[in-house]
Amino acid sequence: MKQLGSLLLAEIIKEHRHSFHSKMIYFSLLVWPVINFVTAYYSFAPFQMGADSPLARFISYEQLPLFLLTGYLGYIFYWCLVQSSWQMSFERQAGTMEMIFISPVNRLAFLYGRSLSSLIEGVWLFFCFVLLALFFVDGIQLSGWWAPPLAFLILLVSAIVWGGFLCVLFLFSRDASFLYTVLDEPMLIFSGVRLPPMAFPVWAKVISFCFPLTYALQLIRELLMEGATLQAMLPSMGLLAAVLLVLVTATVVLLKLAEKHMKKTGNMVMY
């Protein structure tokens, strides 16, 4: 257990040093979400707004900024992890993948360590978000003092599980970056980051239920916008837990398959 902990920590530190070598990135991690959020806000401008807008069937006009803000917060959490797993291909290019798999490192510790490295940016992002939401945006309605920490925990855990799952997918091929497009942008559309999933037709709802972000966002909005009680949130919590469990199982199975595949092809660097 102690060894597992130190492996995890080593991977976190490595990955953090690797992708956060310059201070610029902290700046960009706040600037990008802000620009994307403002862009999303203005992309509603061509539509009819106000009290009689069809949007009111799903969210009230006053809550739109907070709706988008929570959406983008969740999306950025997940997006950091999609990025970090996408950088798995650099591990191949740099030739370090072989070393990792030859060493007696626990594979799962390696995967989740990579994901956890986004913890630091996650904390700082979340802190800025809460400040922003409290001081500038109307419509915030907390379930209690414990709502923000719980929201953070939900985002963190679900994002790490998602990140570990993606890392495994990137183990299979150098040419996996298409997964980045396949998994990143649909998340933005279908998970309810910018548009409420309730508005979607059935087939789109089905897709949106495949992303854990959909459930995480649902919970976060219940916590921060609707002031829901813990009891009222039990069903959504159960759903999220079930989805995460499926993802962890899939990660473990795929990891074994990936290693087998790499042993068979005999080359972890080229293919």
Next chain:
Amino acid sequence: MFHVAKATFIRNTRVMIRAYPWSFVIGHIFSGVYTVLFAFFAYHYVFAGQLDENFAHLAGSSDYLSYAILGGAFYAFAVSTLMNVSRSLITELREGTLEAVLLTPSLRRGYFLGNVAQQLMRTLFEFSVIVLVGALFGLTLSQTNVWSAVLVWILSTGAFFCQALVLGSLMLWFRDTYITQNTLFAVMAFVSGVTFPIPYLPEWVQPLGLIMPLAPALDAFRQCVIQGAPLHAVSPQLFHMTALSLVYLVMGVWGIRRMEKRVMESIFG
């Protein structure tokens, strides 16, 4: 020069087909389809087709779906041209071939021309897929003035290429592609009128759109496609774009030269 361009074209195409076939095909098709889907969902399901009363006046047409789909398609086109051209040198640096490129007596002009040509082939494919899918989801092309649209498209490729030179030298300067390009793309999407007309923005932000070639290019392209405007009707936008291109070209050529020297001394020295 054309030898070098042809060689670069062939090499890049081979790399693309051999090393990254899936990323190429699926990645480009998907990103186009999402753009279309998003506009479609927002328009039909969330807002039930009800637009702001100023929209028709500001956008020059009340056809929101065509407006948004063309915006998304053109943005994707701008991003991939900018990205692949500007990243070319830094990719060589990462893959270890930059030294060879810099040591050969080949003309840099030819090298970039080859890159652009290869890029053109890819974006043309991507663009047609987005437009085809867009047509299924409500993009109207019946009024299109094909020749002026094609000409605007080609001119915009030139403009994005000039901007890519500046971006490329910045990338080599910072030794980073990630932050530089993504910051630029985020700002571009915000200020260039991709999903909403620029006048909706606060007044102090609007001038930022003026320095992005995407803004006039998109404006001209939309007019040609949605309203079937002839070329002379969009000449102000074309002049704007040409002026920007010239400024970026001068800056970019100067920047790339300086960076090459710097890279030679600091890395291979």
